[in-house]
Amino acid sequence: MAVENKQVLLKGYIETMPKETDMEVKVSEIMITNHNSPKGSSSILVKNLYLSCDPYMKARMQYYRRSYIPSFVPGQPIEGFGVSQVVNSDQPDFKAGDYVAGMTGWEEYTLISPNQTQQFRKIDLDNDIPLSYHLGLLGMPGFTAYVGFFEVCSPKKGENVFVSTASGAVGQLVGQLAKLHGCYVVGTAGSNDKVDLLKNKFGFDDAFNYKDEPNLVAALKRYFPRGIDIYFDNVGGEMLDAALRNMRNFGRIAACGILSLKNLSDPQSFYHLNNVIVKRLKIQGFIQSDYLHLFPTFLEHVTTLYKDGKLVYVEDIKEGLENAPSALVGIFSGKNIGKQVIRVV
Numbered sequence: 001m002a003v004e005n006k007q008v009l010l011k012g013y014i015e016t017m018p019k020e021t022d023m024e025v026k027v028s029e030i031m032i033t034n035h036n037s038p039k040g041s042s043s044i045l046v047k048n049l050y051l052s053c054d055p056y057m058k059a060r061m062q063y064y065r066r067s068y069i070p071s072f073v074p075g076q077p078i079e080g081f082g083v084s085q086v087v088n089s090d091q092p093d094f095k096a097g098d099y100v101a102g103m104t105g106w107e108e109y110t111l112i113s114p115n116q117t118q119q120f121r122k123i124d125l126d127n128d129i130p131l132s133y134h135l136g137l138l139g140m141p142g143f144t145a146y147v148g149f150f151e152v153c154s155p156k157k158g159e160n161v162f163v164s165t166a167s168g169a170v171g172q173l174v175g176q177l178a179k180l181h182g183c184y185v186v187g188t189a190g191s192n193d194k195v196d197l198l199k200n201k202f203g204f205d206d207a208f209n210y211k212d213e214p215n216l217v218a219a220l221k222r223y224f225p226r227g228i229d230i231y232f233d234n235v236g237g238e239m240l241d242a243a244l245r246n247m248r249n250f251g252r253i254a255a256c257g258i259l260s261l262k263n264l265s266d267p268q269s270f271y272h273l274n275n276v277i278v279k280r281l282k283i284q285g286f287i288q289s290d291y292l293h294l295f296p297t298f299l300e301h302v303t304t305l306y307k308d309g310k311l312v313y314v315e316d317i318k319e320g321l322e323n324a325p326s327a328l329v330g331i332f333s334g335k336n337i338g339k340q341v342i343r344v345v
Contacts, residue, residue: 314338
C-alpha cells in the first residue's frame with residue numbers, strides 16, 4: 001500500500017548557525033510492500049520512531065571537505081541517529097518487527113542500504129529502559145561521555161573536574177560518571193533552571209550560570225581554588241581559554257565540541273595558551289567512533305549503573321517530525337533541557 005512519508009530536507013548549505021528556514025518539511029509517498037527490500041538487495045526498510053538532535057549536525061549542513069563526516073546533500077533528507085522498527089528485511093541479522101538503532105534519515109520511513117546496515121545494532125527491549133534512551137544515555141552522546149572521560153581524561157579519584165554545557169546530552173553523564181569515580185565536579189550551564197538541575201538531580205558538587213559571570217577566569221578560580229585537573233570541553237572559545245588559566249599541572253582537557261564557534265571562518269583567539277607548556281597540559285580532541293571496540297563494555301557498564309539507580313538521564317522530547325527543524329535549531333541557543341529527541345509519530 002502507498003503511505004505518506006514525511007521528510008525534513010536540507011535546502012542548501014549554510015555558513016553560520018542553522019535556521020528553521022534552512023530546512024523544508026515535505027511529504028512524499030512510499031510503497032510498503034514485501035518488495036521494499038527485494039531479495040538479493042541486502043537492504044532493510046525501517047519505520048523511524050525517535051530521532052536525535054546533535055551539535056555535530058551543524059557541520060554536516062555546511063560544505064566542509066575536511067570534516068570527519070560527509071556533509072548532507074541539499075534537497076535530500078537530513079540524516080541522524082535514530083531508533084527505528086524494521087518493516088521488512090533482506091538481511092539475515094534483521095527481521096520485521098526488530099527494533100534497531102543507527103544512522104537513518106529524518107523521515108518516517110527509510111530504506112537502509114547494505115553498507116549502512118553494518119552500523120545498525122538491534123535493541124533488546126527492556127521495560128526499565130525507554131527506547132529513546134538508545135539515542136542518549138545508551139547511544140552516541142552517552143558513549144561520547146564514557147570514552148571522553150575514561151579514555152581521554154584518565155581520571156583519578158579525588159581529582160577536580162569541570163564540565164561545560166553540563167546539562168546537555170553528554171555533559172550530564174560526564175558529571176555523574178566523575179562523581180561515581182570519586183571526583184569533585186563543577187558544571188556550567190546557561191540558565192538558573194539548568195544549574196539547579198545539575199546540583200539537585202545530577203549530583204554535581206556545584207554549578208554556575210556562565211551568563212551571570214562577567215569574568216570566567218575569576219569564576220573558575222572561585223569554584224576551583226586549587227585548580228582544575230580535568231576539563232571536559234563542549235564549547236571551546238572563551239570558556240576553554242579561562243579553563244587554561246585555571247588548570248593544574250599535568251591537567252587533561254578533552255576537546256569534545258566547539259558550540260561557541262558561530263561559523264567556520266570565525267577564528268577563536270586564546271590568551272592563555274602559554275599554560276599548555278608551563279603546566280604541561282594534555283589537550284586531546286576525540287571522536288567517539290574511534291573507540292567503537294569499547295561500545296559493548298560501555299553498554300553493559302552504563303546499563304547496570306542506570307538499573308542500579310546510580311545514574312539518571314533527562315530528555316527533552318519534541319513531538320512530530322514537522323517540529324524537527326525548530327528542535328535542531330534550538331540546541332544551539334540552549335532551548336533544550338537535557339538530550340533533545342524528536343518523537344516521529
